[in-house]
Amino acid sequence: MNNAPQIGRVLGVPLRLHWSVPVLVFLFGYSLGGQTLPAWAPGHSQAAYTLGGLIGALLLLLSLLAHESAHAVTARRKGIPVHDVTLWALGGMTEMGRPPAPGAAFVVAVIGPLTSLIVGGAALGAGIGLDTGLGWKVPAAVLVWLGWTNLLLGVFNLLPAAPLDGGRVVQAAVWWRTGDRERAERAAGRSGQVLGTLLIALGLISLLRGAVGGLWLAFVGFFILIAANLERQQAALAEAVAGLRAADAMSTPVETAPDWVTVQSFIDGPTLNTRHSALPLLDFEGRPSGLLHLSQLAKIPTAQRETLRLRDAATPLSQCSTCAPVDLLEDTLRNLRLGGGVRILVIDGQRLTGIITARDVIRLAQRHRLRSGGSG
Template sequence: MKSSVRMGRVLGVSLRIHWTVPLLVMLFGYSLGSQTLPARIPDQPGATYTVAGLAGALLLLVSLLAHEAAHAVTARRKGIQVQSITLWALGGMTQMGKPRTAGAAFLIAVSGPFTSLVVGAVALAAGIGLDTLSGWSVPAAVLLWLGWVNLVLAVFNLLPAAPLDGGRVVQALTWWRTGDQDRAERAAARGGQVLGVLLIGVGWIAVLRGALSGLWLAVIGFFVMVVASAEHRSARLAPALRGLRAADAMSSPVETCQDWLTVRRCVDDVAVRTRHSTLALIDFEGRPSGLLHLPHLARVPAPQRETLRVRDVATPWTRCTTCAPDDLLAEVLEKLSPGRGLPILVTDGQHLAGIITAHDISRIVQRHTLRGTEGP
């Protein structure tokens, strides 16, 4: 996910925090400290409510991390590579490869809600016990709130629509029943699109009736609809890519530019003559060194164009997406990480063999559709 910052590793998996996470902590901390706790336990000092609200919000963040970590751990036990866990305002996302069997997909899907159910049950039991045995009413109330939130989170995530875990469960069961993974993915994604529209509608109806909390529901619905639509497109794309290698999709030869040229010289000698919006950069020894997006040149101020080198405004090689000609195209696209998308540079050792752009992928899909081999 874009606009997220890497914060270290959890259980060997890269952990990223989206900029909206502080908003999540403040929102739930404020709601818990200013409304929920005062209503349940009145006549406490304001500082007590503030600290308890912040503690509850942080505990909720930890429980969200536990939910996503369960997905990651289960996936790795099934031999699936996990790229990262990202926490953000609407929960969390675990980026991983595709399960190879319906059974693995099912176990990965249910592991998150099961963890939330366990966390919720433990928090509720701890809250009840703490209140009964010690009389610590404020900490007990925070634990009870945390327990109920996790139970609601588990139930909501089990709704039968992608990208929610319930959608993954439906996808796994459909895959197991029909043997068609692509069909199962499309069905789950369509369910997500329908659910997203329903959540948006219910949210706005709630807002029109004076319940501002409906905005949150509408935002969740919008997110579900957008992600489900993307997954539906991906599911339609999968049959077209199956069995293809990177060499089958790449455009070759690649138009290049020397990375030591000034911006002015690149514009005059290369950019105005090319039909492409992206150029591969090469160094003095002819090795690829980066990727130059021509729109970036237009943003360079005129006084700097005489001295600034194109490598200074290009994407460096270390941040480019690369693959080998024999790599499976579907696996290459599946491993695209935040900040590293298309185009993809195809390299054979230190030799630049070709480039894969969005246009190349679109052309493959069009050819596949013309053959009439895509399912419903």
């Protein structure tokens, strides 16, 4: 989701739009304008239905944005950092830090569905008012559809299973009762796995009985199952690295390469025989300047290799994941830049002191699992 393009900011938070959103608008607009509106408000032109369907789909998109914005605003008021908001085919996702207390987690979780229920009730009331008061059948039908859709969205999101908001409520309740955040996250993840499996089963049964809508239900269940599995893994990882600093996980010494040599000199030299797929680069002063991915070198035309410097072929330091040795490992992993795998340069002042890779993190998780008796 973090790879979705940013289209602007909402309340100061980056707003991202997944490629599936235009598909969502088209499908809902087509269904609303081609089937629902003609059935609910017969006797109007196809142009009116098409326009009504498009407006209804866009209003639904705005209501999804209101849902996620409510999460973001409440999280900020509770002192929780909000990284971005992403809209996609199944609604939206607000990427934020971990709540400091179960009470904050509960409020942030419940505000989204509450917003959807309020929007749904308001749209439903406005639609009924337009129909009875002014007789505007098509606009009234659009608002009634929008109202029922938001009410359904609010109720669905309250189901007690991660990653739905109801799963966050379960997590907050277990956390408050036990005082164990990681146990609460695992409980929410398990509930998501159960719900996802049930939805997949119900969807497949419906599909076998001839209901095409069962395919969508199974797809939603599959997404919930995958997301719940991911959340359980993240909870286990957070427990494994709790309290650890970056210096506790980093590998040393670090194999590096000078950033001023040409690509051809590097290829002809002994450093190419490294067992690593990426190497940090150092400048003349010994300061880190970037990260060289060896796979990128093969894409450089032969004619350019004699003059192109390694620093010009590498990912610059400003785009690399970095941290200080004293930084908490949990925070460092949460702020990891996507797209380059788990490679975090540990920098003390202006000196490279170590590197954290996926192998280092896996080793810590395995060590914690052994010490805890393999439970989880």
